Structures are given as C-alpha cells and as structure tokens.
Amino acid sequence: MVNVDIYDINAILLDIEGTTTSISFVKDVLFPYIRQNLIRYVKDHWKNAELIKDIDSLRMQAVEDLKNGLNVVQIPDIDEEEDRLQEAIITNVFDQMDADRKTTALKQLQGHIWREAYHSGKIEGHVYEDVMPALKSWKTAGKHVYIYSSGSVEAQKLLFGATTYGNLLQFIDGHFDTNIGPKKESTSYTKIANECGYQAHQILFLTDIPEESQAAKNAGMKTTLVSREGNKSLCEEVVKEFGEVKSFDQISLL
C-alpha cells in the first residue's frame, strides 16, 4: 500500500462521484428518483410559489432552445389547462434528462425534488466508510476541505448534509461546482486555489478522472487518483503519472 503524505498540504479538494461517493448512487438512486417522483412532485406542489418559479425557468429555457433550433417541448402559460401544462412539464424534463442536459432550469427543479427526498429521509447521501474518519482527521490536523463537483453546490450540500453517517457539512469549508469552470480545464483549479486563499501547490486534489487530475496538476495542484469499487479501472500509465489510492485511509498526515 502506497501512502500519500499530506504534511505539507493545507487543503484537500475532493471530487464526489467515484471519489467520496459511488457512481451508482448518482446513476441508480438520485436520477431514477427524479423519474419516479416527478409526476407526484409536480401534482403535490402545484400552485406552490417555488414550483411556479421552476416552471417559469423551464419555460424560458424551452423558448431559448427553440431559438437555437432545438426541437423541445414548449411549456404553456401557467393559466393553461392543468393537465396539458403538467404533461408538457413532465415531457420536457424527461427529454432533457434523456439527452443528459445540464441546464440551470433542470438542475434547479431536480435540486428541489432531491431536497424534499433528503429532508423526508427517502434518500440518504452515500459516502464510502473511510470518508468521515478522514474528514475528521484532516480537520483535526488543521487542513481545510473543499468539494468540487459537476453537481450543483445546492445538490452537494444536500448530499453531505444527510449521509448514512449523518451530517458531514461541519467538516467541509467550501463548495465549488462548474460555475467556477469545467472540471477538465486548469484555469478552474487556479480560480479555486485563489478563492480558497492558497497557492495551488498547497492543495491536494482527489478525483477518479485522469483528465481532471491532469488539469489540476497543470494548475500546480498536487493530485492523486482515487479508484473505488464500481469505477472504471485506471490504466497503468495514469497510475504511474498521478498515483492512486483505493481509500482515504491511504492519505496520511505524517
């Protein structure tokens, strides 16, 4: 077992999917939950101010899409017949999910549906069993911990706020999503280092994706790949280049 030493590191930046959390939690729990609950959610929250705003965002996105030549289902006005409006919303959202789109309007509605699910205990955020002990020991050692994920900051907070091991937000100093920039571009990591108030070389970035490691390394960060059960296996070359841990236990403070 090769340990990664972090005595000269001030902050740890963590990816979520495939790093702290299984890819299957996102793929097999979070996204199917939206598919299974969208109709009920829309009916339960009908005329609720937050849902009305979410519908407005979907409508504006659909208009924008049409302008850009995308053939998407348009959302009728709010005073339109209820059944027809609900059907359009559901088709539009499912179509966006089928196409793996990441529009703000879609993420906003998904975030609200997940919030209800986490708060009611229908969903618990998955983290691997070594994650909480590692977060605790890093914090005790005075390190700062940040998250950088393509999931929205709101979705990240929901996940870490209600995990199988309880609320882990107390161990996390800050969250970044793709609003700071794409995960495979080094400028994103430079910006994150600036926002955290550290030099890039004082930060260790942990991810399962070699291209993300490369981008962080190009920005000057230290980086190690994480290989978890259920991840795509890493080829020898990238392991040699970036190193690899299978658990956060392998990241030692000494």
Ligand SMILES: [Mg+2]
């Ligand atoms: Mg990942």
